[in-house]
Amino acid sequence: MKIFIIFESILTPNTQLMKPGDLKNPFNFNLDDLDLNISVDCVLFTVREGKLMVLLTRFSPDFGYALPGGFVRKKEDTDSAANRILMERTGLNHIYMKQFKIFSDPERFSFQPMIESIRNQETLQVDVTRFPDRVISVGYFALVRYESIHPTGGEYSEDSRWTDIQQLPDLIFDHASIIAEAAEALRRELYFKPVLYNLLPEKFTMPELQNLYEIILGRSMDRGSFQRKMIRWDIFERLEEKRTGVAHKQPFLYRFNKEKYEQAVEQGIRFVL
């Protein structure tokens, strides 16, 4: 029976993770709509207390932690599925998620134990012939704001948690290696694109920005050089305001300017760090 709970958990979104009202009817999925051959796994990163963290979810206390993920629908491509699943699991929408790799090892996942278990329970009526031999998974990653998922507390269950990437618990299937590859992809991406703009608050200071880069890339940079580089990129606007209430010179506040950014990308500017 426990196996069936796991099985069901994999197929259904974890309702405890959803904001009320985000999804009309969380239980209206139909096995026939899902393509059990393809799943999607989302690696959500954030930075908190000087650490790079990943969002993990858990189906039940008896079961290991996993990445938020799920099966792709038969009439859906993987990009849409990733966005849908992200929405179902975290309430996040319109997030820049990047496909970084597919995981296709035949041994990475198997329905076999569930099939055995179902066969032994004659009360359950499930047509096991529709379970595929292998499930491939498409990995997506994104950088999001810490608050966007863990707003003030309590609203999301304890089954969803941010975890320091250096101190991961045991993860199901090959999710540990998916996270490792995602972190690599994130750093590679960050070397050439300032992806972290949707992790930034509306207004931020240059030292705060530098701090983010340093945490994610794992190395420190020169303060002066960093500022001038960012200003030369010309994708941030310096505001009139300054941050007050600090026991030192008040730093300028900046704002990410999406138009300028897209214009710069168009012109082929390379954001080499």
Next chain:
Amino acid sequence: MKIFIIFESILTPNTQLMKPGDLKNPFNFNLDDLDLNISVDCVLFTVREGKLMVLLTRFSPDFGYALPGGFVRKKEDTDSAANRILMERTGLNHIYMKQFKIFSDPERFSFQPMIESIRNQETLQVDVTRFPDRVISVGYFALVRYESIHPTGGEYSEDSRWTDIQQLPDLIFDHASIIAEAAEALRRELYFKPVLYNLLPEKFTMPELQNLYEIILGRSMDRGSFQRKMIRWDIFERLEEKRTGVAHKQPFLYRFNKEKYEQAVEQGIRFVL
């Protein structure tokens, strides 16, 4: 009947493309071994006569051109499948192929017409229930030497041909967009890694190398700067020999040095063009 030929062609390697002896028994595949949900498509690039070209194959004169590709086996990951299929189709082995994207549009490919056709032909005994609704495809690309596939002539059938990327014929399914995405991925890759080393002949001159870069990236570069940059990368050895028989100053010959290259990568050197 024609439909069935197409169907069979998709499932079997095109034997006319294989070097004799490359594959032990080209017809010993078994439908049961294949995972019909996942295919692999290989975009092979080469440079010839100042043009970037792609390798296309055709199943029969009645049918459109396609990328060399095929289904992944049930007990095989996609990397292995890509290498196997490349071997079956072109005789090439140990080629650096890079996974660049997956194509999962539910409408991109359908077995439906084949299933209809098979149903109407009662002589054919095929269990159509095993055909999936959608086939996703993993795109791989590589840069190879022109001669490696079209050695001197005749050995490969006319069904396999290099085609200028600017003048592609009609292609089956979504192969046109797969090629477009592959070309993008190739350029992106080339901006930071000298992937073209396995496209180079054993010995080459700097202007020849520059010519390759210019064709693939689609822009011209300064001669002097290019040479010095390449030399500073320190991944090529200058040989004693020079190229003779040219009506101008004899250029030095260089050789790619794989050890130096890997050492440079290890040290985190960035090959920014």
Next chain:
DNA sequence: ACAAAAGTGTTCCCCCTACACCCATGC
């Protein structure tokens, strides 16, 4: 001799690095 194309040198300028210096604020 001449054209062609390769190698090399020169100049300018930008940007990166490192470090120093100065500034504003809360305590």
Next chain:
DNA sequence: GCATGGGTGTAGGGGGAACACTTTTGT
């Protein structure tokens, strides 16, 4: 006033772009 942390200035160097000059070959 002083510690703290942020802004800005400066000097050095490496490397890119552009261009000129030199070299070597076949015709």
